Amino acid sequence: MRLKYQLFITLLLGSGLLIALMYAFNSWSFNRGFLGYINKTEVQKLQPMIDELASGFESAGNWDWITSDMGRWLELVNRHLASGRPPKSRDDRSPGGRRLPPPDIPIDGQIDNRRRNGSGSGRSLSTLTVDPRLLLADSGQSILIGRNRQRENPADEGITWLPIRTDDRLHGYLGYRNLQQLPGQLDQVFAAQQKRSFAYAAMSMIILSALLALALAARIVRPLQTVNSAVNKIGQGNYKHRIASERGDEIGDLSRNINRLASTLDRNLSARQQWLAEISHELRTPVAVLQGELEALLDGVNPIDEDAIKSLHSESLRLARLIDDLHSLTISDIGALNYRFEPLELATIIAGRCHRDTALASGQSISLEVHLPDTPIFVRGDRQRLEQLVDNLLQNSLRYTDSGGIISIRLESHQSDAVITWEDTAPGVTDEQLPQLFDSLYRTETSRNRETGGTGLGLTIVRKIVEAHEGEITASHSALGGLRVQIKMPLESTRSI
Structure with a gap:
């Protein structure tokens, strides 16, 4: 049964029941009151x-x-009497x-x-x-x-x-x-007339209620039909469709939620199309380089020597790294990235990964400044993913910090969070670039040299790891002249360790 008729029947039954109760009560009240009036009149005569x-x-x-x-x-x-x-x-x-x-x-x-x-x-x-009463x-x-x-x-x-x-x-x-029923014929005729009047009034009210219920049901269902039509269009892939509604009730809330859903689906569709275009571009570039170098070797343009083999190996490594990053990001998006959470001492992880890359930083004349607290700071996390987080941040800073610069890493606890503050020196980023740093395949213009630039997925993977640990990550300008990244993660209670 259509919702319109369900509402109509419900409203009509409710109003009909109420009117019937009112009719029964009025009839009973009139009979009782009229009979009581006659009894009191008779008593006064006595x-x-x-x-x-x-x-x-x-x-x-x-x-x-x-x-x-x-x-x-x-x-x-x-x-x-x-x-x-x-x-x-x-x-x-x-x-x-x-x-x-x-x-x-x-x-x-x-x-x-x-x-x-x-x-x-x-x-x-x-x-x-004279009277049995x-x-x-x-x-x-x-x-x-x-x-x-x-x-x-x-x-x-x-x-x-x-x-x-x-x-x-x-x-x-x-x-x-006392009389239990009306004694005179005129009294009974008068009471019957009143009952008929009550009945006519009740029937008129039921008819009026039916008309009002039908109009109200149609008024309620009409905007729902508009919403249903919009949902059908969105379901057919028309994510640009919107519902024009200024209502302040629940139907208006539903319309606005559907509009937000359509906007989200539209953005996701655009992002997916852009993602596919960027992925094809990112994969095509190293493949084209490999293909060009191999063709040059086949045509005898370049000699087959150790330098040529090293160049081919370097391109294959770059391609493998891109594929690995894409795989990590994809399985993270679909929720298939495995995490093994356990209480971890965060300073130990940061110190270990920074110590491993100290030589690499020294080779680029970049100083690593690591500030760790004396008191252990525990979080509930996955060791492998947290190490990947530190590695990606280090690689990003080493790749985009000028020679002679500084990378500052600070760990501290603030209220119920563990806070990692990661800063480096110039070059920095513009205000327009800050919100896009964690987007997939995004690189600033200064980093598009593929000999030194990355895949554009490192910070995106960092954001995914932080979100999986119920934390939050923000990017801002550093007082050192470069980029400042701050990460907050919930502290693990020492009682659960």
Whole structure:
């Protein structure tokens, strides 16, 4: 299923469920509130009856005056409650237009007839009441008058007990059984109308929610479709394609990340093409020299002597060195360069490699100044690769430092890092050349003499080794007049040695 429809269905279901809950709650709340209002209205009508009951009790001193004469109770209830209730319908009236009393009310002289004739055997007059919801109880809440009084529970929560008192003297209670459903037809019609109104409103809200959900889903999916189209174009190799988005939300972040990815892929493609062009150029040059010298020997232009053989050997060594550097750099780029990390004392490695090349530096009238600390400095590294790092830096300085110059090497610890500072004298590099020194096959213009220049990969390999040791390397101008290279590597804790 498409994302647009998934969002639409999710939003519609969520809003529909919320609207249904609101409808159910409003219906329940209205029914309860309306029924409570009717019950409170009925209770307020009973206050005059309570006052008359209190007055009768004060006069008689007990409840016998009414419990022994149910006609008085019926007349009292009918006068204070039933007489104020409008007829429910035309069916409640007699053919002559006279309102009929409730079913339990004896008509006219039926009370006296029942007393005389004993009608209603098995049902005494004391159990009759004008309204089965009304009860009379004494001060101890023992029910005196009420329908099925043997079954009434004074603690019933559905009964509202209204105290009958004179001043501070409690005489008894008038009980009112709360309505559990709407009593009149008009009340029920009104409640049904309200429910229909709630239902129409809920249906209208669901339809509106569906329209809003559809519009919102389309609005969310539209930029995603643009992103998807851009990803397809980038996947087909069009790394120049960009997404124009100024959004400040997550979709905008995604668009900008895809643009950065496309830029990175474009740069990598350009770098790969440039890399292949430079590699072919670098390999073609020594091969062309070898081919030219061999052809000269074959044609008899140059004699086959020791000098010719030495020249061929020198070119083959230069070609082998270039191939070795390319191999090291390539396997480092793909992560296949093996490292065996162990705690190493860095000063020992630097001193050993510098001592080996002291004679070579002296032959070029270059002084090696090595400043090592008295306290051992340990790093976690690969001995062979760190020795290669020192060798490459030495070869770079010896190759590009004028005769009579100085190469200064300093090792020290700073906070949690081991710091190697490598400096040499003139010639230096320009500000524009500094950021490119660690690029593959890069050589400054002054070093393009292939008799003295290198492969252009030495500092690149140094950078790869430093990065593999979780360090960082920077190049800057040296106070001695040449190049300054600073390397930082994390110190190895002595507790892990």
